[in-house]
Amino acid sequence: MDAKKIREDFPVLQQKIKGKQLIYFDNACMSLRPKQVIAAMNEYYEQYPACAGRSIHTLSQKVDEEYRKAREVVAKFIGAKPEEIIFTRNTTEGINLVAHSLELKEGDAVVTSDIEHNSNLLPWQMLFKRGVEHRIVFSKDMQFDEGNFRNAMGDSVKLVSFVHTSNLSGYTFPAEKIAKIAHDNGSLVMFDCAQSVPHKQIDVHKLGADFIAFSGHKMLGPSGMGVLYGKKDLLEELNPFLLGGDTVANSTYETHELLKPPEKFEAGLQNYAGAIGLAAAVKYLEKVGMNDIEKHEEKLNEIITYGIAGINGLKIIGPQPAKLRGGIISFNIEGLNPHDIAMMLDSTAGIAIRSGAHCVHSWFNANNMPRGSARASLYLYNTEEEAKIFIGKLREICNTLR
Amino acid sequence: MVICIIALVVFSIMGIFSAHWRELAKEAFDCTFRTLTFRPCRTNLQDRIKMKVTSKLAGRFPSLARAFYKHFKIFSWIFVIIFFGSMIYTAYTVYNLVVYGTCDPSSSTCTIKQTAQLLGCELETLFIYITIAVLSILLVYLVYKYLKIK
Numbered sequence: 001m002d003a004k005k006i007r008e009d010f011p012v013l014q015q016k017i018k019g020k021q022l023i024y025f026d027n028a029c030m031s032l033r034p035k036q037v038i039a040a041m042n043e044y045y046e047q048y049p050a051c052a053g054r055s056i057h058t059l060s061q062k063v064d065e066e067y068r069k070a071r072e073v074v075a076k077f078i079g080a081k082p083e084e085i086i087f088t089r090n091t092t093e094g095i096n097l098v099a100h101s102l103e104l105k106e107g108d109a110v111v112t113s114d115i116e117h118n119s120n121l122l123p124w125q126m127l128f129k130r131g132v133e134h135r136i137v138f139s140k141d142m143q144f145d146e147g148n149f150r151n152a153m154g155d156s157v158k159l160v161s162f163v164h165t166s167n168l169s170g171y172t173f174p175a176e177k178i179a180k181i182a183h184d185n186g187s188l189v190m191f192d193c194a195q196s197v198p199h200k201q202i203d204v205h206k207l208g209a210d211f212i213a214f215s216g217h218k219m220l221g222p223s224g225m226g227v228l229y230g231k232k233d234l235l236e237e238l239n240p241f242l243l244g245g246d247t248v249a250n251s252t253y254e255t256h257e258l259l260k261p262p263e264k265f266e267a268g269l270q271n272y273a274g275a276i277g278l279a280a281a282v283k284y285l286e287k288v289g290m291n292d293i294e295k296h297e298e299k300l301n302e303i304i305t306y307g308i309a310g311i312n313g314l315k316i317i318g319p320q321p322a323k324l325r326g327g328i329i330s331f332n333i334e335g336l337n338p339h340d341i342a343m344m345l346d347s348t349a350g351i352a353i354r355s356g357a358h359c360v361h362s363w364f365n366a367n368n369m370p371r372g373s374a375r376a377s378l379y380l381y382n383t384e385e386e387a388k389i390f391i392g393k394l395r396e397i398c399n400t401l402r
Numbered sequence: 403m404v405i406c407i408i409a410l411v412v413f414s415i416m417g418i419f420s421a422h423w424r425e426l427a428k429e430a431f432d433c434t435f436r437t438l439t440f441r442p443c444r445t446n447l448q449d450r451i452k453m454k455v456t457s458k459l460a461g462r463f464p465s466l467a468r469a470f471y472k473h474f475k476i477f478s479w480i481f482v483i484i485f486f487g488s489m490i491y492t493a494y495t496v497y498n499l500v501v502y503g504t505c506d507p508s509s510s511t512c513t514i515k516q517t518a519q520l521l522g523c524e525l526e527t528l529f530i531y532i533t534i535a536v537l538s539i540l541l542v543y544l545v546y547k548y549l550k551i552k
Contacts, residue, residue: 339446340453347457400464401471
């Protein structure tokens, strides 16, 4: 994998920000897009900007075909069937769809980890009003604790909804083990794969997941485009929580006949350009190779982890070995506000990182860290040179401000 | 944070020319209002100001950047005191000019008066010229912006 060659496909990396070469380390929030994705979406808008599944004219048929192909491409990417892929706006919508469609009732319980993104926390907190219990499995040294997990299980647990790779620490939970224990307990399993699908080879069958949700904007695709995978038989049983155009085969003044999945979950006119763009992103990632991307990120993470280890007062959040944190380095430096670190990196070196709670406020509040942390997150177009510049600049900032 | 008071005045003036500064002026107003009512600011405007200045200083004067970063509150108070000091002094100067026709009645040195004399006009005429010039520039700018938007 040649990161330098890959960079040529990303127009934003060719420009300078405030006179400095952009170093983009905020990929866990939003990835950049290659020109292939932009071109695919432009092609839709310029050549066949019609709607799918309704009209029968040539343009509409073309959209139908491209939309169907996009679903097939995404399905193949995660080892699923096309009818198991529901296009959503993002991971959040996917999780909310499951939360609302499962029709959990009083006395049921949902189990999550203690390091969930708000997307996989708030929907379950809302269900609490309906009498649905929310159990949290606390990690040990920020890693999965099987004992705690087994203790949380029980007959009332209808769903285990875990983050797969944490956007805070980069730690990947052992999905297969979690799914096995949950299934043995008779519970369904959902994984928030927003940070795993873009960075490693994922096969839904190997994971053992009943549902997974992920977003396009974190995997070189367009924003406003996400995916919910659900096992076919489960999707057939579920009721959609959004109803409207293109979800029904027929309707009268009193009744309606729902279409089969995935159509019954995709109400209203869809984000066709988004789906086509996402498919282009998937093709791009496949061409580079997911295993190579994973290794590349791990290598960069090792360089950075080793490079910043000597900074006095620096603490990495999550498991200490870089290999366990994928492409994410979340850290705090004693005496420095993470926002200040991020602002200094941006204004003095054009390095874009994120600071704050990373939508995992619950964990930071529980750990008495109201300011959150600084977070550098890597992707396929980042290089070793960038990693070294980051290390150097971070050291410089620490020397200047402390 | 007291620095928001200066920010409010500066951004309000700059807000005449750009919506970007108007947004910042609104933030500064909110922060000033909360500071004056003894409540913490809801925005991080002061942090952004702090880091903007620190990062500018960091490249050339690292020691000064460190001092500014570490003692931002003290620097803020110094700036505010200087700001209000110069405001009061300006008001005093304008008062002297209007009442006595010179910036400083106790001495003969008054740059504004000397400038007026140099231009061969009365002090009042110079004020009128300056006001007209400022208003003209503002008018030209606003017309330019209006045409650009159109």
